[in-house]
Amino acid sequence: MSQDRHLILDNCIKCNICVANCPVVKVTDQYAGPKQNGPDLERFRLDEPAAVHPSISYCSNCKTCDFVCPSGVNVATMNCKAKGEYVALNGAPLRDQVLGRVEWICKAAQIAPSIVNWAAGVGPFRAMGEAFFGVAADMPFPRFASKTFLQQFQPKKIANPKGKVLYYPGCYVNYYTPEVGLALAKVLAHNGIEMVVDDFNCCGLPTVSNGLMDAAKAYGVSNLEKLNRYIQDGYAVVTTCPSCNLMLRQEYHELFDMDTTLVTENTYDAFEYLVLLHEKGQLDTQLKALPRRYGYHQPCHLRAVGYGVPSQEILQLIPDLQVLPLDAGCCGLSGSYGFKKEKYPISREIGQNIVRAVEDTGVKQAVTECGMCQLQVNHVTGLPVVHPIELLAEAYGL
């Protein structure tokens, strides 16, 4: 056992703040909670890796426990590893193996996206999916784009660029919402930043959430190797998906002890990058007015990186645009979590906070960075949801 694991464990003073803030514990009696599954059982796991409570599969990996902890205990990381240990010992159902491998699903669907979209919306198919595979029939699947982002992106040559960016679109943007990546490309080009893309693996977060640690690690090794090369060539890595961002800059290191020094230091959320540009006085602030009101939902994985909401700082520059924080906590979907039959009711119940926040603020549309959060906010409230970069591109008139 490593000394590190001991030290971080001993920081837990059992204050219960993680339990008090856990969105899952609140709405179900199926989950033994972050403290019990995390630091409490970790003590036993140091000697006996099999000491995992089966309720670990109810952790949604929202990371709330990590960032509310005042003692620096990485409860969620312990939970993730424990889930991995549980799956390694007991195996994962076929459903979880498929849901976790988002990259496979997306690649397979590319053969005929429109047919997949059609089939995903057919009630009887969904009922069968729920009965035989445990995939919740009521949770709508995101719709595949007819062409991926990588197929659509045209690199633009910029003379004397102010910066060089490698964009890591992640599976969601590449296969479902290429318009987000295209909006980023326009915004960066407009501000004199060169943007390139490459073919990467899935960041691996969905595999981690399903306890498929070996698969996640393999993704990590392949991605890091490629990312490091770009960084050494002077590129900054930019993401628009908070989960990919968290995975690249923190989780490979925390979960697999990989050396991510370069990637951690050089990976930015798109708006974090734009804030830096703005600080240097290099961001074009000629923005046209967007006289609208949006409710802003902060994705858990953006909150987990602990630097606030950089998109708010930039969106504030857009005249007449009102962005009201919904501040409703986790949306409840947590990637593949809410697609699981037994977890769908939990996911939906957690999402009621969003419903109430929308009623309180009276907003008619919402904005959030995370693709899966977009899906859930739309599912529980019915509101149209966009990525903040789309608003910025629009305000530039691009």
Added chain:
Amino acid sequence: MNKKTDVLIIGAGLSGLMAAAKAAESGKKVTVAAKGMGSLSLSSGCIDLWGYDIDDPQQVCPNPLAQIARLGEVNREHPYTKVADVLEESLRCFQGITARYGCDYRDNGGANWLLPTAVGTFRPSFLAPPSMAVKDLDKAKRIVIAGYEELKDFYPEVMAANLARNGNLPESVNIAVVKLRCAWKKLYATTLAHRLEQAEGIKEAVDQIKPHVVSGTVVLFPPVLGERLDIDVAARLSAALGAPVYEVANIPPALPGQRLQQLLLKHLRNMGVDVIIGCTFTGAKTEGNRCLQVTAEGAGKTFTFAAQTYVLATGAFVGGGLDSRIGAVREMIFDLPVCTLEKWASGEFLSMNGHGFNRFGIAVNDRLQPLDEAGQVCLENVRITGANLAGANGPIEKCGNGVALASGYKAGKLAGEVPS
């Protein structure tokens, strides 16, 4: 990344949130940034000012404000002496905010409340939320203590036995225990609170308690009566049972502290305050006796905050504001001098004299600016609040939230007066 703000409050406990609320009134741009969620959510939810008599520590203090006014003579170093000028004003401000969000914190006409706890003792407290402000328990004809079979950490029989012993209740009072059953397999306080926000949860409880209610009954619950501010679970239960229902103080995760935290965060959001949780502060850059910026870390990356005024509200040892090694105590961000005592701890765990380390903290002047050993201001644009202040012995004096509230309020007020 360099974040700029007028007032940066480091720490999201009661003093930090109060400082933010007051500073935001002045129209300044206020940011609250903290490593974790702040221990307010783990607190009783009551505001204790001063628990026991200065001259006779066995007696509950009859008039906390009058006692605190005497501290200037008997203990000049107590943080209350630095905030005496705003103490009452800060309480009124706090009551005003809580009333605005439908949870009006109540005083007991200047005297301490004596509120029952989960182990059947009575705690003196100055302000209590409506769901906890039990009035005239000794006039009740029957006290029903409701606990859940599935809930850990609340044992109604223990409470009943101790209440009978400690409560100074007339012999005619009948104390009954009702062990409720819930349709859920196991319960945390938060799980139960959620269930009690639903109609079936209320019905489940009412069906089981109702047969035990006679005229003159008071029902006491563990502190689980809902999480949300927009649902008054105590009032719903009370209406359905036809008897007043109160929740008693218990160990975390109890809900009254969480509701207070949620209420203050909601207020800050409405005031346009930026709240960032999950960033760890690692140091400060100073020039002369001014702080220029502080550094913070999130997801392995460093960024800075620059502000006119910095409020240090990081707490003491539990909150992580102070760190101790053998023979040394450090303040973690500005490296301010920490006042310690020769004797750190009493040999007796539950000593009524308290432990020395609880009094450790930063010495300040009347403007809450940190002082060095010679009594000179170290950093003039930094204000110190709450458990970071030296000289209070919270566990013994029962003054933690009172000091936090008043010092946070004062720091916020002073920050608001700084010319832009």
